Amino acid sequence: MMMYRSHHPTTASLRREVRLRRYRQLLLLNAKLADPTNPLTKLSKESFHELLSIIEGDLDRLDNRGRPLPASYQLLLALHFYCTGSYQKEVGEQHGLEVSQPTVCRTIHRVSEALAQRYSQFVVFPSTTQASEIHERFYKVARFPNVIGAIDCIHMKISNPGGTMAEQCRNSKGWYSINCQVVVGPDMRILTAIVRWGGSVPDWLIYDNSRLRRVLEHGEYGHLVGDAAYQCQRYLLTPLPCPSTPAERSYNRAHSSTRRRARRAFGMIRRRFQCTARELRSNPKTSCAVILSCFALHNFILQRQGPQEDAEALYAPDDGPQDRFSGECDPEGESYRQHIIHEWFSSDAPEEERSGRE
Structure with missing residues (x-):
């Protein structure tokens, strides 16, 4: 008799997911923004914050659902990709955050759209x-x-x-x-x-x-x-x-x-x-x-x-x-x-x- 495995998550997997989310939230709360003057971004700190102020309104979310990345981190991840051309998974592992590849992909898209809209x-x-x-x-x-x-x-x-x-x-x-x-x-x-x-x-x-x-x-x-x-x-x-x-x-x-x-x-x-x-x-x-x-x-x-x-x-x-x-x-x-x-x-x-x- 063939047995079918249930697709419902087990209690252990749910607990593991909760622990991972709490760990990520802790990182977001305690992590410090990397110095934008490093060779990665090629920007002075003043220029970085000026650029952030231009597109920040398009990156911030009105709700806090899922603990979204702060606008400063979104810009930093996009700059990392622009300047290095690295795989998105590698970009997500930088700057003290374990960000998934789909999140990096969405972040690059969001930042690029914001910059393109203000291209003029x-x-x-x-x-x-x-x-x-x-x-x-x-x-x-x-x-x-x-x-x-x-x-x-x-x-x-x-x-x-x-x-x-x-x-x-x-x-x-x-x-x-x-x-x-x-x-x-x-x-x-x-x-x-x-x-x-x-x-x-x-x-x-x-x-x-x-x-x-x-x-x-x-x-x-x-x-x-x-x-x-x-x-x-x-x-x-x-x-x-x-x-x-x-x-x-x-x-x-x-x-x-x-x-x-x-x-x-x-x-x-x-x-x-x-x-x-x-x-x-x-x-x-x-x-x-x-x-x-x-x-x-x-x-x-x-x-x-x-x-x-x-x-x-x-x-x-x-x-x-x-x-x-x-x-x-x-x-x-x-x-x-x-x-x-x-x-x-x-x-x-x-x-x-x-x-x-x-």
Whole structure:
């Protein structure tokens, strides 16, 4: 005769659960917040508490059911994940708390959503009155005129989302990613970012469908500099594919040095927030919120604490697809690029002399 085991919890298991809950509550009551100045968070204590004050209202629960984690611990757990990219189970074992993996997962989601909702407080596109100042600062980088920002895309790895989204997120190299378009200023601060397209979408298509393009076409900001994945347009200049004159080579060098600001910003982000250098294993919506949170924190830290001492040396290698734009040329963009070369680079010294000065 087959015997069936009861699924009702035994008295011993209930007592054990009560003891575990009481132990966790004791830890929550007595544990001290880890010093936010440690290498994990890269934040000063003042910056940590300022960041906490911004999102604390979204993290606190109205009831105390289940002894929820304090907002400070929720932020600390999320920062630990952002900065180390560790498995969520390992994150939950830090800071004196035995937090389960599902709790860590919910905490990261909650903190990321809170930061993403306040993204506009951290990432602000300059006004037209600020454009001339940005032009001057970019000009000091490599003598390239009227630049409002360096535009580039970076592929953030994600796990297979499955379903219809799988093919949308599979890039030309065969792995799954979110293709993130970012515009970076002269100080490597992010001016604007688009984080909602799958890895199969080419860079130029993201820009063509963006509000940013429509804003720039009003003609009040100057132009962007981007790589060969974009179409050369009046307000987005790309490098010449085959420079043949000293002026064209000077243009390409200045263009490359200016555009490199974006790759350096990516290098800073990937070094500071290791989760962006690894595969994000959450669903695509949460992955996008995590990426936006890291972009927002990048700006927050730059504004409060300035760039790292070795920021100029950081450079993110482009391990994502490097597809070139293969569509039709834009005559207006090609004409404007030649105008920039003639007006700003035709009087440069020969290539050998310029290379010696640099």
